[in-house]
């Protein structure tokens with residue numbers, strides 16, 4: 063079958079990390095972008111920007127010295143770690159990754175390596191990451207840090223800022239030596255066991271240098287997973303581009319990242335939030351291809367999540383309470399995507415995720431070769447009529463579905479069902 067290059071290249075080349083199973087089973091992660099840009103909300107002086115709020119300094123070409131002053135009044139007094147972790151838990155989230163330092167260079171934790179951190183440069187005078195890592199631990203949610211290891215618009219030797227600093231005069235290795243690596247070591251030392259370090263935008267290092275950096279970090283926490291954007295295909299699991307789902311199942315551990323509205327960092331004037339139905343279908347779609355969905359929320363500068371993010375994530379969690387068995391711990395479905403929806407699988411079980419029921423209510427499941435023993439609607443006692451033909455399972459859906467956004471049917475079977483998911 064035709065597999066476009068972009069999906070197959072970039073698989074991790076080294077031995078599989080021994081601690082991948084929790085990640086493969088988790089299926090639904092929460093990404094949080096939070097930094098000085100969250101206070102700016104996409105606005106700088108007389109200009110307003112839409113999308114990529116965390117890129118504001120770059121887009122408005124704000125000098126580092128001027129941008130520093132944003133920290134003077136960064137005071138997220140409404141931040142409530144316990145509430146964030148509780149909301150994540152109630153949303154059915156399986157792991158959380160938050161920005162410790164994004165491209166702007168500001169450390170959202172107590173860093174001894176840099177004074178441009180929440181402890182030294184802001185009136186808040188507390189370490190929110192200490193509180194959040196503890197709150198996640200209390201909820202049993204694996205916790206991780208996003209860390210932008212190469213771009214740093216605050217530092218003369220960091221990547222990316224060519225409006226203050228001459229790129230030709232930069233010493234990237236010095237930046238790694240003096241800021242990135244020491245900060246990554248702080249993060250891997252001071253916040254308990256981490257599930258993930260989520261690197262982003264590699265640069266400035268050869269493959270060998272990247273390997274050395276990874277090795278030196280690994281010794282601190284051998285169980286921690288490193289994302290693929292550490293560079294040179296040396297990550298423990300794969301991330302595709304931002305907001306991408308592969309068209310067919312991809313083997314190995316991987317993740318699709320999406321954001322709840324149209325920006326990673328908070329944008330005051332972005333109300334384009336994905337409705338619960340969209341989140342749920344996105345989640346089942348990614349799971350049907352064998353991956354995790356990590357969905358991003360962008361809290362504001364006071365520490366509050368957008369009200370719609372809370373509301374829609376909780377609605378997603380409510381769906382997961384009822385239908386979670388068709389998501390958590392599943393593998394990709396064995397049947398290719400259908401006009402009505404997608405499938406996920408477990409041992410001797412196939413889950414049919416119905417997004418768009420056929421007009422006549424007769425659901426056709428092609429390639430069903432194994433002997434079907436029962437078909438039931440999850441979350442409903444209404445029996446469904448079904449029959450199995452040599453190449454197809456046919457299910458008559460009831461007139462009223464238990465959930466019009468994503469109804470799930472459980473198909474139990476005996477024997478072996480071949481994997482047809484790559485057929486298109």
Ligand code: H79
Nearest residue numbers: 095113114116117120121164262263304319326
């Ligand atoms: O953290 C989020 C992004 O900020 C980060 N990755 C996700 C997880 C990211 N870093 N770089 N990129 C994404 C790609 C850069 C895209 C750009 Fe642009 C296009 C930079 C300038 C033009 C998008 C549009 C950002 C600013 C304007």
